[in-house]
Amino acid sequence: xxxxxxxxxxxxxxxxxxxxxxxxxxxxxxxxxxxxxxxxxxxxxxxxxxxxxxxxxxxxxxxxxxxxxxxxxxxxxxxxxxxxxxxxxxxxxxxxxxxxxxxxxxxxxxxxxxxxxxxxxxxxxxxxxxxxxxxxxxxxxxxxxxxxxxxxxxxxxxxxxxxxxxxxxxxxxxxxxxxxxxxxxxxxxxxxxxxxxxxxxxxxxxxxxxxxxxxxxxxxxxxxxxxxxxxxxxxxxxxxxxxxxxxxxxxxxxxxxxxxxxxxxxxxxxxxxxxxxxxxxxxxxxxxxxxxxxxxxxxxxxxxxxxxxxxxxxxxxxxxxxxxxxxxxxxxxxxxxxxxxxxxxxxxxxxxxxxxxxxxxxxxxxxxxxxxxxxxxxxxxxxxxxxxxxxxxxxxxxxxxxxxxxxxxxxxxxxxxxxxxxxxxxxxxxxxxxxxxxxxxxxxxxxxxxxxxxxxxxxxxxxxxxxxxxxxxxxxxxxxxxxxxxxxxxxxxxxxxxxxxxxxxxxxxxxxxxxxxxxxxxxxxxxxxxxxxxxxxxxxxxxxxxxxxxxxxxxxxxxxxxxxxxxxxxxxxxxxxxxxxxxxxxxxxxxxxxxxxxxxxxxxxxxxxxxxxxxxxxxxxxxxxxxxxxxxxxxxxxxxxxxxxxxxxxxxxxxxxxxxxxxxxxxxxxxxxxxxxxxxxxxxxxxxxxxxxxxxxxxxxxxxxxxxxxx
Amino acid sequence: xxxxxxxxxxxxxxxxxxxxxxxxxxxxxxxxxxxxxxxxxxxxxxxxxxxxxxxxxxxxxxxxxxxxxxxxxxxxxxxxxxxxxxxxxxxxxxxxxxxxxxxxxxxxxxxxxxxxxxxxxxxxxxxxxxxxxxxxxxxxxxxxxxxxxxxxxxxxxxxxxxxxxxxxxxxxxxxxxxx
Numbered sequence: 001x002x003x004x005x006x007x008x009x010x011x012x013x014x015x016x017x018x019x020x021x022x023x024x025x026x027x028x029x030x031x032x033x034x035x036x037x038x039x040x041x042x043x044x045x046x047x048x049x050x051x052x053x054x055x056x057x058x059x060x061x062x063x064x065x066x067x068x069x070x071x072x073x074x075x076x077x078x079x080x081x082x083x084x085x086x087x088x089x090x091x092x093x094x095x096x097x098x099x100x101x102x103x104x105x106x107x108x109x110x111x112x113x114x115x116x117x118x119x120x121x122x123x124x125x126x127x128x129x130x131x132x133x134x135x136x137x138x139x140x141x142x143x144x145x146x147x148x149x150x151x152x153x154x155x156x157x158x159x160x161x162x163x164x165x166x167x168x169x170x171x172x173x174x175x176x177x178x179x180x181x182x183x184x185x186x187x188x189x190x191x192x193x194x195x196x197x198x199x200x201x202x203x204x205x206x207x208x209x210x211x212x213x214x215x216x217x218x219x220x221x222x223x224x225x226x227x228x229x230x231x232x233x234x235x236x237x238x239x240x241x242x243x244x245x246x247x248x249x250x251x252x253x254x255x256x257x258x259x260x261x262x263x264x265x266x267x268x269x270x271x272x273x274x275x276x277x278x279x280x281x282x283x284x285x286x287x288x289x290x291x292x293x294x295x296x297x298x299x300x301x302x303x304x305x306x307x308x309x310x311x312x313x314x315x316x317x318x319x320x321x322x323x324x325x326x327x328x329x330x331x332x333x334x335x336x337x338x339x340x341x342x343x344x345x346x347x348x349x350x351x352x353x354x355x356x357x358x359x360x361x362x363x364x365x366x367x368x369x370x371x372x373x374x375x376x377x378x379x380x381x382x383x384x385x386x387x388x389x390x391x392x393x394x395x396x397x398x399x400x401x402x403x404x405x406x407x408x409x410x411x412x413x414x415x416x417x418x419x420x421x422x423x424x425x426x427x428x429x430x431x432x433x434x435x436x437x438x439x440x441x442x443x444x445x446x447x448x449x450x451x452x453x454x455x456x457x458x459x460x461x462x463x464x465x466x467x468x469x470x471x472x473x474x475x476x477x478x479x480x481x482x483x484x485x486x487x488x489x490x491x492x493x494x495x496x497x498x499x500x501x502x503x504x505x506x507x508x509x510x511x512x513x514x515x516x517x518x519x520x521x522x523x524x525x526x527x528x529x530x531x532x533x534x535x536x537x538x539x540x541x542x543x544x545x546x547x548x549x550x551x552x553x554x555x556x557x558x559x560x561x562x563x564x565x566x567x568x569x570x571x572x573x574x575x576x577x578x579x580x581x582x583x584x585x586x587x588x589x590x591x592x593x594x595x596x597x598x599x600x601x602x603x604x605x606x607x608x609x610x611x612x613x614x615x616x617x618x619x620x621x622x623x624x625x626x627x628x629x630x631x632x633x634x635x636x637x638x639x640x641x642x643x644x645x646x647x648x649x650x651x652x653x654x655x656x657x658x659x660x661x662x663x664x665x666x667x668x669x670x671x672x673x674x675x676x677x678x679x680x681x682x683x684x685x686x687x688x689x690x691x692x693x694x695x696x697x698x699x700x701x702x703x704x705x706x707x708x709x710x711x
Numbered sequence: 712x713x714x715x716x717x718x719x720x721x722x723x724x725x726x727x728x729x730x731x732x733x734x735x736x737x738x739x740x741x742x743x744x745x746x747x748x749x750x751x752x753x754x755x756x757x758x759x760x761x762x763x764x765x766x767x768x769x770x771x772x773x774x775x776x777x778x779x780x781x782x783x784x785x786x787x788x789x790x791x792x793x794x795x796x797x798x799x800x801x802x803x804x805x806x807x808x809x810x811x812x813x814x815x816x817x818x819x820x821x822x823x824x825x826x827x828x829x830x831x832x833x834x835x836x837x838x839x840x841x842x843x844x845x846x847x848x849x850x851x852x853x854x855x856x857x858x859x860x861x862x863x864x865x866x867x868x869x870x871x872x873x874x875x876x877x878x879x880x881x882x883x884x885x886x887x888x889x890x
Contacts, residue, residue, distance in 0.1 A: 020732035028739040035746045042750040046757035049764075056764050057877055060771075064862075064880035071859045071882040072850035076797055076889035079855065138855070146851050157862070158878025159846055164866050166875035221890045697887045 062194025065172030231261030243279025370601025390459030394654025401467030493638030495549030550637025
């Protein structure tokens, strides 16, 4: 009360006396509020700076994480396969996008591809990475473990500095990485969390959640370029390759790969790769320079065609070459690029020759619907302009195969049953119950047989062969005799044995102009099966090579039971007894005699060998020059045979991308390719033709998105 | 009369009033000065943190640009790099224009600098020393892999303080183009 009274007095003090305390108090309160405010704001500023620092640390952590994973997956070490992790999905346990923690082995991941699977059960597609690795390479399981650690552990950043106090540790957690795209290119989307962690606490003080999208591209370097590619679809497996004694020049220093398009279940299936490829005697680039790469890579689409001219079936016997405007001699007709559509090319027998002239500014594409047969003395002469045979450059000639049927039953494959090599027919189901016209999908695919690349060692066959369904064969026949076809018109037999669809066939009249004359026909055994060229399979009931076509031109020798009414025969070499035989046959038409059949290069008929008996088969012995037995019979059927020099060296240059690549173990076979060839091929057909084993690399960062949450 | 002069002077403040108010004023001024200096210290520290962060960030950005352009051929617009370089990028990094800051440095892998006031007023007197230490390594602990990642540890010294400020991993873009 007294105080109030005094206060009352003070407030009512109207004289000159004063009291300073209230004023000081008021000033004090003012100063306190002001100073406190300033203090609060500066503390706020300090807290902000500290938080900013922690954010900076967290951002640096996430950036470091991205750098680290990019550097790891981009590592080029030839013994490592980390780059394939760009194209698979990886999940940590923190990821809400994945049902479980998963860091796969890329070789166990597949590209979906119905064309590759071709209706095969349990086919998962094409393997994203090779499962085979060389001796000095790190097994997949190790790589998986290392990548898994990145996704499961918290990854610390930085090294502890001596005498320096560290307030915050830094770390990053990889949440997931997901690939969107194709085998060639795409985007890898990475979720990552950068952390700042106080050294004196287990709690995180700041985190930086990011989604980072990195553009991923595939590249094929010189050593990855596929100068040989084999395998069409999943069912081919190892049957698509027989390397034999192929030598890749210049030996071990060559850079380039043999791409074997095949899925394998485990590394145990790989074994010794050269043995697997039936190439114990082969010399191929070592692993660092390419070598043998087993992975079903997707192939580029066929090259684009310009200035297409249809010239039908090309049969290049000596007489046909001599004709005016023969299609056996081709050039680009003054065009930079010219395409010839050809149903089949046959240059088989002595002095048969198919000739083509190209230049850097006069390139040629041969679009082949059916088969090519360059064998038994026939040659494929590729010139550079007017220069000699064998001077043509591989990069100026592309041979493109466009098979019209889709074999479902009898499939061509390499013969791997023994060291002989060559081809065989998988299944080789007989043609008993067939309709007319034939469902041509019951026939095997087309083939390219070349057993001779020129007499001179300098001569070579040089081209880029693109035939995803084609069987490439280079195999010498067992018989040394070849038929001389209309060389000097000594008789009226103008028939020609050819190799079509990897099997023996014939053309009735090589000089004829009618459809019926120039159709190819296939030869069947008495039990109605096709006879694969060379016929090297073990346990083969009909161990034949068909080497000649005969047409009766005079009476037959009397002292035999051989059917006198027969008009045509085949000359057969029986490999089991090394004897020659004449054998009768019956014709069964299987396709209509129309232009459409010819354009699709379908066979007109089956020639079915009659069973071996005295009416149908004459044994001519082992010497066709024998005047007492062989000669009279051969003369009666207008068959002129000649012994051929065994040309032991075959030289190839360029690239061949086919379904089956079937060589033999005879003679010498050289394959040459160069960086110059690759560059010119790419400049002609496009960058997708720099094709082969791929390595992936993360390139530019195309999205850097800060997230609140990961889901 | 004397009593009234001691306790109350009719035309001014009394003695007690004066003493109390002066004490109070002194207290308030002391408080104000103390807290002002405290505030200045806080602001200085806050500015120091911010400025060091910015200084380090600038340094990192400069290095990032040079890491990106390492082995880049502007004319052909491709990265030209041979396999020996791919195995270890240390030499390339220490030869970057932005790497070498201290000519007198005994260890090329450790570079220190004292930012001046042109960078921030808080650096006036060059009392702050920032060091970056390069540590080349492979992305994971595996001897067979390329030494492609550069871990940069930043250390900051001022007064009695010696702090490990920040660490970051950088990698040359060219590494992605090794064959």
